[in-house]
C-alpha cells in the first residue's frame with residue numbers, strides 16, 4: 300500500500316512529506332493507522348545531525364493509532380483496537396527482559412534501525428527507509444511489531460495516547476521509577492519542555508515539597524507552575540545552582556533531573572544536587588558533547604549520578620497506569636498538549652519546538 304510520510308533525507312534540511320510504499324505486516328507485526336504523533340526533541344537530534352541513523356529515515360517515535368490489519372500469529376490486538384506505541388519493542392527473552400528491565404531490551408537495541416527481523420517495510424523503488432524506533436509514526440500508516448502495541452481505551456483519545464508513548468512515561472517514570480522521589484523531597488528539574496513537565500508532574504505525584512523548575516525560557520517556567528512547580532529559576536539570568544541552594548535552605552536539591560540534553564545542563568543538574576543527592580539524566584546530548592564531572596565531589600559529597608531510559612518503565616504495565624492517572628485527573632495531559640498540526644506542517648512544528656513554544660505539540664491530522 301501507499302502511505303504519506305515525512306522523510307529525513309539529510310541532516311539540517313527540511314523533512315520531505317511524500318508518498319512511500321509500505322509492505323504488509325509480517326509474522327508478529329501489525330499495520331496501524333497512525334492517529335497522533337508527538338513533536339519530541341529526540342527526533343530533532345537526528346534532524347540536526349546531533350544523533351545518527353542510516354538515512355533516509357521516517358522519524359516519529361511518540362505515537363498512537365488504531366490497528367488496521369494484523370499479520371500472521373497475532374493474538375494480543377485486533378483490527379479496530381486503539382493502541383499506544385512503545386518506542387522499545389521488548390523481545391521478552393533477552394537478559395534484560397528476563398530481569399524485568401524491558402526498556403533495555405538487547406534485541407531491540409541490536410536491531411535498532413530496522414524491524415526486529417532486520418528488514419524494512421518502507422520503500423521507494425530500491426531505497427529502504429529506516430523506521431525510527433520501529434515505529435516511524437510521522438506517516439499515515441505504519442507496520443510495527445505486535446510487542447510495540449499497548450492497548451488503550453477509546454475514551455483516552457489518540458493525542459493523549461501518543462504522549463503516553465514517550466514524554467509522559469519517560470518523564471513521570473524518571474521521577475517515580477528511576478529516582479524514586481520521596482514525599483517531602485526537594486526536586487529541581489532542568490529543562491521544562493514536553494518531557495520535563497512530566498518530571499514535574501511525577502515529582503508532584505510522589506509528594507515532593509519543593510519542585511524547582513529550571514529553564515532559560517520564561518514562558519516554560521511560567522507554564523511549569525501550572526503542573527506543580529513551586530519555584531522558578533532562570534539560569535540564563537541568575538546563578539542557577541546558587542539559587543537552588545538558596546531555595547533549599549543552603550543544601551541543594553535532594554533530586555535533580557536533566558531534561559534538555561547537553562553537557563552543560565548535566566553539569567548544572569549535578570551542581571544543584573545536595574550532598575548525598577541523586578542526579579538523574581533524562582535528556583540525550585549530541586554525540587560527543589561530554590559533561591565533565593568532578594570525581595572528587597562525587598566521592599566527598601556522595602552524590603549519585605544516574606541515567607534513565609524510557610522512564611525505566613515496565614512498558615506494558617506502566618503505560619496503562621499513566622492512562623489511569625490521566626483518567627483520574629492526576630496527570631493533566633490536556634494542558635500539556637498545547638498545539639495540533641497536520642503532517643504537512645511538520646517542519647513548522649519543529650520550528651515551534653526550537654522557538655521554545657511551551658508544552659507538547661502533536662500531529663493529529665494525516666489526510
Ligand code: APR
Pocket residue numbers: 338339340341342344469489490491492493494495513514515516519534558559560563564581582583584652655658
Ligand atoms: N538550561 C535550562 N533549560 C534549557 C537550556 C538550558 N541551558 N537549554 C534549553 N532548555 C530548555 C528549553 O527552553 C525547553 O523548555 O529545555 C527544554 C527542552 O524541552 P523540549 O524542547 O520540549 O524537549 P523535550 O521533547 O522535552 O526533550 C528533552 O529529553 O527525551 C529527551 O531527546 C529528548 O534530549 C531531549 C530531552
Ligand code: ZN
Pocket residue numbers: 339340341342360361465466
Ligand atoms: Zn521522545
